[in-house]
Amino acid sequence: MVLAELDVIRPLLVCPRCRAGLEADPAGTGTGAGAGAGAGAGALRCSAPDCAYHASPAFPDVAGAPVLVDFEHSVVCREAVAALASPAHVHRxxxxxxxxxxxxxxxxxxxxxxxxxxxxxxxxxxxxxxxxxxxxxxxxxxxxxxxxxxxxxxxxxxxxxxxxxxxxxxxxxxxxxxxxxxxxxxxxxxxxxxxxxxxxxxxxxxxxxxxxxxxxxxxxxxxxxxxxxxxxxxxxxxxxxxxxxxxxxxxxxxxxxxxxxxxxxxxxxxxxxxxxxxxxxxxxxxxxxxxxxxxxxxxxxxxxxxxxxxxxxxxxxxxxxxxxxxxxxxxxx
Known part of the structure; x- marks a missing residue:
């Protein structure tokens, strides 16, 4: 399977709320271990100081993948982020x-x-x-x-x-x-x-x-x-x-x-x-x-x-x- 490396597509990623660029969240930590396509990416935040997702905690990391979700306007909730790695969520x-x-x-x-x-x-x-x-x-x-x-x-x-x-x-x-x-x-x-x-x-x-x-x-x-x-x-x-x-x-x-x-x-x-x-x-x-x-x-x-x-x-x-x-x-x- 050929997937683009996360580091390669990182410049294309933006905040889902305001569409500003992203930067490393100095206070962020991952919420799960794993060796997925984005392993080791770490938590991210919006680069716009006036955006709600600039302040920590912003976008967490789970199983090596950043979770780039506007939690206030999504069926995905921040409290359940750790469960996103569960295969039970995938319809088979x-x-x-x-x-x-x-x-x-x-x-x-x-x-x-x-x-x-x-x-x-x-x-x-x-x-x-x-x-x-x-x-x-x-x-x-x-x-x-x-x-x-x-x-x-x-x-x-x-x-x-x-x-x-x-x-x-x-x-x-x-x-x-x-x-x-x-x-x-x-x-x-x-x-x-x-x-x-x-x-x-x-x-x-x-x-x-x-x-x-x-x-x-x-x-x-x-x-x-x-x-x-x-x-x-x-x-x-x-x-x-x-x-x-x-x-x-x-x-x-x-x-x-x-x-x-x-x-x-x-x-x-x-x-x-x-x-x-x-x-x-x-x-x-x-x-x-x-x-x-x-x-x-x-x-x-x-x-x-x-x-x-x-x-x-x-x-x-x-x-x-x-x-x-x-x-x-x-x-x-």
Missing amino acids: GADALPTPLRRIAKPPNQVAAVNIDLLLRALPGPAPTLLVVGGATVGNGVEAVYRDTRVRVIGFDIVTSPATQFVADAHRIPLRTSSVDAVLVQAVLEHVLDPAQVVAEIHRVLRDDGLVYAETPFLQQVHAGAHDFTRFTASGHRYLFRRFEELAAGPVAGPGTQMLWSVDHLVRGLTRSALAGRATRAALFWLRGLDHLVPPDFAQDDASAVYFLGRRRDREMTEEEIIAYYRGAQGSS
Whole structure:
């Protein structure tokens, strides 16, 4: 896995409250041991004397990673910082199944793989910077991002992980404006309180003509418990990224996959067992093949999840344009 060293990306980091630069907090100490990507970084503080995060304690260090969170405006609270290193906070889904069933229950995401290839090919220069929002686990189908030695990968989440360099809240990304060339946000926007604010932050940190790739659920049951808030139709997802030019968009998976989700959760409800639901999903894996028999316009209305690959722009999509954008099978009558 190729991640940019924390020392390399340190000049890009800013205070999540006022966006001033950061400096070492002379009174700060770490809150946990660990050998993560940012090991030994130490506590940081805002460099602006009039900012609330200039005074100690400012931004702590946990498991070797700085926690760059505006605690007064986040679901992450200062009192629970030490727990951010706990793997129990990371949603693992099909990974909880026995090994032989994992690939059946969670096959490779070919849609993501194709779009990530397009994104990587479009990145400019010899050392482009790609930000992974919610990157505590490596997403399905996006592994090429971490294998490309040309790309400087920056990852963050609200927990620590070997795949991230710091902890942050996506509503206030602690990076300088126009500091990255691309953003990957896969299966994350359903877990944030204000997706529009997160997308606005993505737009802010991207350079002109920067790229974004997003995947977000449409017809899926609740996952990640209390940290699951929102779903998007294809049109709703497109309007969420209305300040981006569309390069590609569509279903990640169709109604066959959506049915697997429903059967899984029906069995969970009947048996009171998540494992039984996942095992049933694995046994009925062939339903996923029905996705290929559904025409694209019907799949647009019945997708399990949708994707968007776009390029940053300043012009915003109008209300008239989003109504005309609809590509589903339902007529206007």
